[in-house]
Amino acid sequence: MMNSYRQNKSPNKRLLAVTALVIFLFLLDVMTGGSIRHRLRGGVVVMAGWSRRVGQSIVGTGLFATRASLEVQNRSLAEELAQFEERAGGYEALRAENEELRAFVRLSESLSSAAQGVTAPVVSSARTSPYGTFLIGAGVEEGITPGSLVLTSGGFVVGKVTDVGKHTSVVTEIFAPGASVETVVGGAPFPATGSGGGNARVKVPRALTVKVQDSVVAPELGQRPVGIVGSIASSSASASQEVFIVLPVNISSLKYVYILPVRN
Amino acid sequence: MSIFSPSEIKARILVASVGTFGAFLAPWWVPLVCMGVLAMRYPAWEVLFIGLLMDLLWLPRLGFEIPFFLIGGIVLLWICAPLRNQFLRP
Numbered sequence: 001m002m003n004s005y006r007q008n009k010s011p012n013k014r015l016l017a018v019t020a021l022v023i024f025l026f027l028l029d030v031m032t033g034g035s036i037r038h039r040l041r042g043g044v045v046v047m048a049g050w051s052r053r054v055g056q057s058i059v060g061t062g063l064f065a066t067r068a069s070l071e072v073q074n075r076s077l078a079e080e081l082a083q084f085e086e087r088a089g090g091y092e093a094l095r096a097e098n099e100e101l102r103a104f105v106r107l108s109e110s111l112s113s114a115a116q117g118v119t120a121p122v123v124s125s126a127r128t129s130p131y132g133t134f135l136i137g138a139g140v141e142e143g144i145t146p147g148s149l150v151l152t153s154g155g156f157v158v159g160k161v162t163d164v165g166k167h168t169s170v171v172t173e174i175f176a177p178g179a180s181v182e183t184v185v186g187g188a189p190f191p192a193t194g195s196g197g198g199n200a201r202v203k204v205p206r207a208l209t210v211k212v213q214d215s216v217v218a219p220e221l222g223q224r225p226v227g228i229v230g231s232i233a234s235s236s237a238s239a240s241q242e243v244f245i246v247l248p249v250n251i252s253s254l255k256y257v258y259i260l261p262v263r264n
Numbered sequence: 265m266s267i268f269s270p271s272e273i274k275a276r277i278l279v280a281s282v283g284t285f286g287a288f289l290a291p292w293w294v295p296l297v298c299m300g301v302l303a304m305r306y307p308a309w310e311v312l313f314i315g316l317l318m319d320l321l322w323l324p325r326l327g328f329e330i331p332f333f334l335i336g337g338i339v340l341l342w343i344c345a346p347l348r349n350q351f352l353r354p
Contacts (some may be wrong), residue, residue: 012345019338020307022316026334029320037320047288129322130292130333162324172324213344 003162015084038165044135045123045168055215103153104258117151117260118142123168126251132176134159136257139167149260152249157224158198161259169259173251174218174226175200183226184217186210198227198247206234206241216245276302280310287317295333303340308319311337 023150029036050150104119120138125140128134138144148161163170175194183192186204186209192202204210214229234241283298295314302308315337323329 012307015307015309015341015345018312019341022312022338026316026319026331040317040320041318044288051289069266069288125289125291127291128287128289131324131329132295133322170322170324176274176324208304 008224034163034165035196037163038168040154041135041165041168041170045137048123061198093260100256104256107151107153107155107258117148117258118144119256119258120144120169121256122254126173126197126254132173132179132194133162133170134173136161136169136259137167138259139165139169141166143261144169144259145262147262149224149262151224151258151260152177152254153256154248155225155247156247157218157221157226158247158251158254158257173198174221175245175247179225181218182220183245184219185229185245186214192216192226192245198249198251200227200228200245202243203240204237204243206239208241210241210243211254254256271333272306276306276310277306280308280314283310283314284317287314289322292318296336299333299337299340303337303344304347307345308341311341 014071025036083087094095107176120142122230123137124135126132126134136144136150144161144164146161146164149157150159150161152158157174159171159173159176161169162172173179173194173196173262175192175196175198177196178192179194181194181200182189183200183202184190185192185204188204188208190204192200194200210229211233212229215225216227216229217223218226219240227247230244230246232241232243274275279298279301283295283302286294286298295318299311299314303311312334315331315335318333319331323331342347
């Protein structure tokens with residue numbers, strides 16, 4: 001009886017101790033201003049780099065090519081082809097990156113000299129976070145401050161910097177799930193409710209003329225665009241219509257963003 | 265089969281590893297599923313660490329937001345404790 005009692009209680013005691021430890025670590029991190037989380041986020045940057053390299057090398061080996069096509073290929077020709085493909089893939093990746101960075105140069109030139117910012121790489125996927133956040137590879141050392149606006153190469157605001165580490169920062173999406181932002185749709189201001197992934201919805205009166213592809217701006221973000229009207233759902237029985245706002249680019253495919261510092 | 269048999273321990277390590285790496289790279293529901301599986305099958309302290317890791321990595325402003333994954337991990341682990349005691353052999 002005693003033995004059985006001990007067997008049942010021991011794991012619970014261990015779990016209780018670990019629960020207390022985890023709560024202690026969380027509080028310690030909050031009290032020390034993020035000493036643990038900033039180290040962990042550095043790990044995300046390293047792991048993202050590894051996974052990118054592993055992905056590229058797997059694609060480079062042709063592991064996922066069909067067996068039939070592999071049988072047809074002569075071994076020497078296949079090796080040669082793989083080399084060319086690798087070069088072409090590398091060229092294509094560099095071309096896309098160059099194109100994106102060029103767009104940021106154009107964006108930077110179009111902004112006034114008082115509003116010059118920093119281009120930063122996106123180091124995590126927006127799908128990884130349950131809180132509508134993502135990580136960028138720039139922090140205090142690169143001049144990033146909390147509250148800075150995060151723009152796409154097209155000048156759309158995607159988020160705000162909410163937490164800054166030494167070389168990483170957390171960006172919270174403007175349209176994070178449940179977030180509310182004052183937007184101007186069809187010339188009138190309405191609060192938009194975010195649903196994540198650069199999407200939001202807003203209820204407007206049916207009498208208001210709104211067209212698909214209309215630009216949506218946010219007065220609180222310096223009248224900058226935050227999206228476009230993606231679709232409109234209206235019913236003759238309702239006095240209002242629902243407008244769905246979307247970001248013209250897929251937020252998960254962003255490789256670089258432009259950080260506009262806050263001027264106090 | 266005992267939850268301390270070698271195959272069960274291997275399965276636990278595998279699920280915990282997927283959950284831990286998933287917190288860094290995979291969609292958020294991958295660690296959540298791993299936490300659920302671990303909490304239901306084992307008295308797994310890993311659930312708490314995966315929850316803590318998720319909140320440290322992705323919470324927008326620590327201290328001002330509710331750490332849902334950490335709280336969820338604690339709730340999940342302790343809610344499942346009576347079920348595990350009832351049905352699993354140590």
